[in-house]
Every structure is written in structure tokens, then in C-alpha cells.
Amino acid sequence: MTLKVGIVSLGCAKNLVDTEIMLGFLKRAGYSITNREKDAEVLVVNTCGFITEAKEEAINTILEMAQFKLGGKCRALLVAGCLAQRYAPELLKEMPEIDGILGIGSIGQIVSVIERVLAGERVREVGAPEYVFAETARILATPPYTAYLKIAEGCDNKCSYCAIPGIRGSFLSRKIDSIKKEAAALAAQGVREAVLIAQDTTKYGFDLYGKFSLSNLIKELTLINDIEWIRLLYCYPSKFTPELIDVLASEKKVCRYLDIPLQHASDSILLSMNRSGTAEQNRRLIEKLRQAVSGIALRTSFIVGFPGETEADFQTLLDYMQEIRFDRVGIFVYSPEEDTPAAALDNQIAEDIKQDRYERAMLLQQKISLENNRRKVGSVVSVLIEGIARNKEEGNFTYTGRSEFDAPGIDGKVLVETQEKLSAGEIVPVLIKKAYEYDLIGELTR
Numbered sequence: 001m002t003l004k005v006g007i008v009s010l011g012c013a014k015n016l017v018d019t020e021i022m023l024g025f026l027k028r029a030g031y032s033i034t035n036r037e038k039d040a041e042v043l044v045v046n047t048c049g050f051i052t053e054a055k056e057e058a059i060n061t062i063l064e065m066a067q068f069k070l071g072g073k074c075r076a077l078l079v080a081g082c083l084a085q086r087y088a089p090e091l092l093k094e095m096p097e098i099d100g101i102l103g104i105g106s107i108g109q110i111v112s113v114i115e116r117v118l119a120g121e122r123v124r125e126v127g128a129p130e131y132v133f134a135e136t137a138r139i140l141a142t143p144p145y146t147a148y149l150k151i152a153e154g155c156d157n158k159c160s161y162c163a164i165p166g167i168r169g170s171f172l173s174r175k176i177d178s179i180k181k182e183a184a185a186l187a188a189q190g191v192r193e194a195v196l197i198a199q200d201t202t203k204y205g206f207d208l209y210g211k212f213s214l215s216n217l218i219k220e221l222t223l224i225n226d227i228e229w230i231r232l233l234y235c236y237p238s239k240f241t242p243e244l245i246d247v248l249a250s251e252k253k254v255c256r257y258l259d260i261p262l263q264h265a266s267d268s269i270l271l272s273m274n275r276s277g278t279a280e281q282n283r284r285l286i287e288k289l290r291q292a293v294s295g296i297a298l299r300t301s302f303i304v305g306f307p308g309e310t311e312a313d314f315q316t317l318l319d320y321m322q323e324i325r326f327d328r329v330g331i332f333v334y335s336p337e338e339d340t341p342a343a344a345l346d347n348q349i350a351e352d353i354k355q356d357r358y359e360r361a362m363l364l365q366q367k368i369s370l371e372n373n374r375r376k377v378g379s380v381v382s383v384l385i386e387g388i389a390r391n392k393e394e395g396n397f398t399y400t401g402r403s404e405f406d407a408p409g410i411d412g413k414v415l416v417e418t419q420e421k422l423s424a425g426e427i428v429p430v431l432i433k434k435a436y437e438y439d440l441i442g443e444l445t446r
Contacts, residue, residue: 006040011048023139145425265320299328305354
């Protein structure tokens with residue numbers, strides 16, 4: 001009988017791509033893929049290890065999956081991803097439930113690791129974190145019309161709070177031809193939205209071509225006929241080039257949406273975070289982007305409660321949010337991570353103060369988001385249909401989708417009312433009628 005393997009994928013979109021690559025290797029090896037843990041003979045947990053909360057989720061998931069080995073069908077439990085790369089010896093020592101460990105650079109060995117484990121070996125396959133991507137056939141875990149396209153791996157920024165460089169290794173770009181070939185293959189499968197991701201997207205190509213080359217990559221991807229939307233996430237602010245801004249303004253396939261993690265607005269905190277650039281330089285970048293790309297939606301993320309953050313620093317952040325009026329904001333409570341410089345700082349912030357600042361920042365952004373969304377009422381936006389929400393009565397449909405201003409999994413939705421039958425993956429014009437804090441309601445207009 002064909003061996004059934006199930007994978008639980010935790011963490012970010014970059015980790016999800018690793019999961020999809022492993023699924024591809026398993027499928028080609030003749031294994032059956034199941035999303036029902038109780039039916040799996042081998043279970044793989046692809047973990048995140050970025051912050052304390054993510055590590056706790058990973059440990060709890062491993063223990064949950066281990067229950068399927070007790071009187072169930074599961075014969076082996078493997079752990080992959082960031083937690084495995086970072087804590088392999090500790091995991092094997094403290095968790096006898098684990099039968100094998102795969103590091104980030106070893107995901108291409110998933111089949112051989114399973115074979116070794118089933119033969120009775122307790123495997124630890126962890127080496128250098130870099131995985132050199134080929135144009136391997138992935139099994140998408142996303143809806144068939146959207147795919148993440150990992151354009152680089154690792155990070156060289158050395159932000160003082162972040163453990164990723166120690167887990168994922170140094171920055172390593174993929175060649176343009178490799179990315180374009182994979183994107184074309186995904187388009188042939190029905191993908192219409194390509195979401196470009198990396199730890200530092202705007203640094204793309206510097207290690208290969210001696211210059212920031214994201215603009216060149218985007219131009220090549222626009223030549224793929226069936227790709228209709230190209231979306232950019234995780235853009236480090238100090239690496240925007242004039243050429244990149246020109247491409248964002250001129251290429252119709254590029255969504256008018258950018259994710260630019262700024263992390264704070266106090267220069268003293270940015271310096272302590274080891275972030276390049278100042279709040280004023282980030283402000284000027286935002287002005288350039290808004291002048292060049294009419295209607296662009298900007299998403300950012302901020303960390304509150306960083307060591308040494310005073311009430312004045314936090315107020316500076318709130319004032320910045322009020323001034324810039326970002327369309328989307330993720331607020332994160334600082335988590336001290338071992339082996340990072342920030343964790344060793346003396347002036348750590350009390351948890352109750354962190355939580356209070358988190359709630360105040362979120363309330364402010366909720367208000368800004370509602371005001372921004374209300375300005376969209378009466379405008380027409382492009383919406384990618386994701387599914388049917390409800391059918392109130394015969395001939396009246398309500399679909400759920402995302403506008404070009406909404407990234408999958410992290411932003412809001414658009415409810416689309418129409419008398420037409422629409423298909424998932426179809427991109428349609430929608431007249432916005434109502435606005436809420438994060439979501440919109442509109443009607444098909446064509």
C-alpha cells in the first residue's frame with residue numbers, strides 16, 4: 001500500500017514554501033499526501049522558531065501530533081523548519097516522541113529521512129541552513145490561483161532583536177531565470193497571483209549581480225502572460241531604488257501594495273534595533289511611493305516594548321502612525337530571543353506595559369483603518385474571487401475575495417454581491433458600497 005504522509009506547516013509564508021517543496025518530493029517518490037492527521041502513517045511538523053510564542057506553538061503541535069502514535073496509524077513523527085534547525089540536539093534529548101529532525105537546508109532529503117526512520121534509525125539531518133532552490137514541482141498548499149514565490153533565502157541585516165540570520169543563514173538570492181521558470185510553471189497550473197517573498201525582498205540580486213535587482217526580476221515576471229498580479233512582501237525600506245519605484249509605478253501587473261516593515265518611529269529605538277535609516281528617511285520614502293504610485297496601499301509592522309522604549313518613544317510611534325496613516329499595520333510585542341543582542345540589554349520592559357502599548361497601538365490603527373476604508377466607498381477596485389460566501393436567494397450571490405490592496409492571510413476581505421456566477425481565481429471590478437475596519441462590501445460592476 002502507498003505510504004500516507006501528512007505535513008503540518010507553521011509560521012510564515014516562507015516556511016509554507018518549504019512545506020510545498022517537501023510535498024513535491026514526497027509526491028514524486030510515490031507517497032500519498034493526506035491532510036487528515038489521523039490517517040497519516042508519517043507526520044511531519046514544519047516549525048517556526050522566530051519568537052517565544054511561535055516556539056511554544058511548535059512544541060505544543062509536536063506533542064499533539066505525537067498522540068497519533070499512541071494506538072493510531074502513525075509510525076513516525078518528524079520535525080523540520082526553524083525550530084529543528086535551531087534546537088535539534090535539545091529536541092531529540094527532551095522529546096523522545098520525535099523520530100527524526102530535518103534542518104532547513106535538508107528539506108530535499110525528506111524522502112530518504114523517512115526511509116531511514118522507518119528502518120529504525122533516529123535521524124538528525126541538520127547542516128548548513130541554505131537550501132539551493134531548483135525549479136522543482138511544488139504541491140501548493142495555497143488556493144490554486146495564488147502562490148508564494150521565494151526569491152531569496154537568509155538575511156544579513158543583523159537586527160538586534162532577530163534570530164533569523166542565525167537560523168536561516170546569510171542572504172542568498174535565486175537566479176532570475178530560475179525564478180521565472182518556476183513562476184511560468186505555476187502559471188501553467190492556474191496561478192494568477194504571484195506573491196514575492198524573502199527575508200529581505202528589496203535586497204534581491206545584490207549577491208548575484210552586484211546591485212539591487214528586484215526591478216529587473218519584476219520586469220521578467222510581467223512577461224508571463226497568465227500571471228495577472230505580482231505582489232511584494234517584506235521590503236526593507238533602505239533598499240528601494242529609483243528603478244524599483246519606476247517599475248511599481250509603470251507595470252500594470254504589480255499590485256499597488258507594499259509591505260515595508262519599519263519596526264519603530266523613534267530614532268533612538270531604531271538605532272538600538274540596529275535598523276538602517278531613520279524615521280525621517282522612511283517618511284521620505286513613503287512620500288516618494290505615494291507620489292509615484294497613485295492609490296498605493298502600504299502595510300508595515302511595528303514592535304512595541306523594545307528594551308529602553310520610553311513612554312515618549314511610544315508616543316512618537318503613535319504620532320507617526322497618525323501622521324502616515326498606513327493602510328495596514330501589524331503590531332508585535334517585543335519578545336527577547338536568546339543569542340540576540342537585544343535580549344542581553346538591561347532595560348527590559350515589563351509585560352503589562354508591553355501589553356498596554358500593544359492595545360493602544362492596535363486601537364489607533366483600527367480607527368485609521370476604518371477611516372481609510374470609508375474613503376474607498378464609491379470607488380471601483382479589482383478583486384480576486386476566492387469563494388462563495390452565501391446564496392441568499394435564487395440568482396443573488398455573495399462572494400468573498402481580496403482586492404489588490406489585500407495580501408493573502410494577513411489583510412482584509414471584500415464581499416462581492418452579484419447576480420452572476422463567478423469562479424474562484426477570477427479577477428473582477430467591484431464598486432465599493434460599505435466599509436468596515438478591515439473589510440469592504442461591494443457589487444460587481446461590469
